[in-house]
Amino acid sequence: MNFSILEDIVEFPVFLLKWNKICILSFKSKMNKYLKRGLVFLIIGVLLCYYGVYSKDPIASFYKIPLVLGVLSFGYGFIMVIYSLMRKIERGSILEERAEQVELDEQNEREGEQ
Secondary structure, X not given: OOOHHHHHHHHHHHHHHHHHHHHHHHOXXXXXXXXXXXXXXXXXXXXXXXXHHHOOOOOOOOOHXXXXXXXXXXXXXXXXXXXXXXXXXXXXXXXXXXXXXXXXXXXXXXXXXX
16 A cells, blocks of 8 residues: 555654744744745745645546636745835935935034034
8 A cells, every 4th residue: 555645744743843833933033024924925825835745636636726716926036025125125225315414414413513
C-alpha cells in the first residue's frame, strides 16, 4: 500500500504548527503592519497554489479555485511587501529632511540673536 499521501497529510499540520511558532516569534520584531500582512498573504498564496497543484485531477476541476486564490493572495502579498519597503525608504527621507530643517532653523535663530 502507498502511504505517502497519508504521511504528507500527517506531516503537513505538524510543519505548519512548528512554522507558525517561528512566525509568531519573528513577527515580534519591528516590522510594520504592511510587511506583516504582505508576508502572511505571500505564505497563504504559496500554500494555496501548492494545494491547487497538489490536488490537480483531470476529473475534478476544484483545483482551479485554490490556484486563483493563491495567485491573487500572492500578488497582494508581494504588493504589500514592496509598499512597506517604499514606506520605509520614504520615512527615512522625511526624517532626514526634518532633521535638516531643524538644523537650519537653529542656525537662523543663532544668527538672528547676534
